[in-house]
Amino acid sequence: MANEHMESLYQTLMQAADLLHQQVKTSYLEAATEAGEDLTAGTINVQDGVPNQETVAKLTALFKPVKITDFSAEEVRQALQLILVKAIRLDAIEPNKQVTPDAMAELATFVATTFLPQPAALTVFDPAAGTGNLLFAVMNQLKAALAVPVTGVGVDNDETLLAFAGMSSQLQQLDVALYHQDALGPLAATDVDLVVSDLPVGYYPLDERAKQFATAAKSGHSYAHHLMIEQSLRALKDGGLGLFFVPSTVFQSEEAAGLTAWLTSSAHFQGLLNLPQSLFANPAAQKSLLILQKPGAHTKQAKQVLLGSFPELSDRKAFSEFIDSVRTWAAQNLA
Structure with a gap:
């Protein structure tokens, strides 16, 4: 990708969505939504012990170096668009x-x-x-x-x-x-x-x-x-x-x-x-x-x-x- 800055955000969000998708057992789109919400909130949402402590630790480490205000709105949108492309494929979205x-x-x-x-x-x-x-x-x-x-x-x-x-x-x-x-x-x-x-x-x-x-x-x-x-x-x-x-x-x-x-x-x-x-x-x-x-x-x-x-x-x-x-x-x- 031409924009390495945007790609770094995409990689972070994709890895977080992958972890949540494995743990929460929802659609990939829902897992990606939760990953973005966790990044926005600055904390990992845990309900009934899910995701587990190991995954929470991994997500926390993933998000720690990310300062979302360092990215333009378009860089954020483009990173999320790439996540959407993956979600469409995995979830077979109509x-x-x-x-x-x-x-x-x-x-x-x-x-x-x-x-x-x-x-x-x-x-x-x-x-x-x-x-x-x-x-x-x-x-x-x-x-x-x-x-x-x-x-x-x-x-x-x-x-x-x-x-x-x-x-x-x-x-x-x-x-x-x-x-x-x-x-x-x-x-x-x-x-x-x-x-x-x-x-x-x-x-x-x-x-x-x-x-x-x-x-x-x-x-x-x-x-x-x-x-x-x-x-x-x-x-x-x-x-x-x-x-x-x-x-x-x-x-x-x-x-x-x-x-x-x-x-x-x-x-x-x-x-x-x-x-x-x-x-x-x-x-x-x-x-x-x-x-x-x-x-x-x-x-x-x-x-x-x-x-x-x-x-x-x-x-x-x-x-x-x-x-x-x-x-x-x-x-x-x-x-």
Whole structure:
């Protein structure tokens, strides 16, 4: 790894998670969460004699040389991201709950800085936060790019993933509020500046609750990602921006007509950008970045919707040219 400083933290957390995984007999993700919580607390949590004294001694020795304030928030997040990759493999975590690649966070951050004027502060919301990796990456990058305070709000219905997110936010010393709930229930966030989410794809099982949304299916189960897009727009302040990673076929499904009708009446549909195929092992799983803006006093529907494909990130010349073309588009369509 290029960052040996970050790698040292990763190695410490991984060894601690390995020890706890053997002792506590939980999932690797839960063991990793406990390791991070122990590091934050500065003491080893023991319940009913577990972990045993020998393991407590090993964990104490592991954590003793680590001063978490010596690491940047991004170094902490990247170390935890590597832990997550191991947890996904060992725990066989389902695809909808896996880690969003950092490249997607970087692309979202670039689009956010293109659309949002220089703010005094920002609040970022992810209604499908999971372990918080995407939310925290975007928060860290926006803080670095704009030099303003950035707060976060995350929602997820998976308590185990959210516990990891809570530990991660504490280690990174981020200003984040996390809620364990159904993202389609009463809103946990209102008047946010930015929504960024890698939306789960599939059907939402609660048909009666789905009927509260204009994007609900006329019959049968509704697409969860359609409903969550609509819910997210409700959370945005006027003029706020919604960035959603969705299937590239989002407007080709049987329910696309309902989504399109709602978008036309309720949001500025500003862009749809295909992500590089190299980010996805299966071409059928390719995603696009959907760019929506909640109408406000200083916003308008772009004369020409931003359409295209992000080039491969490894092609620096093509990527630089693409960035320039987006900035030119913004000057012509958003000014």
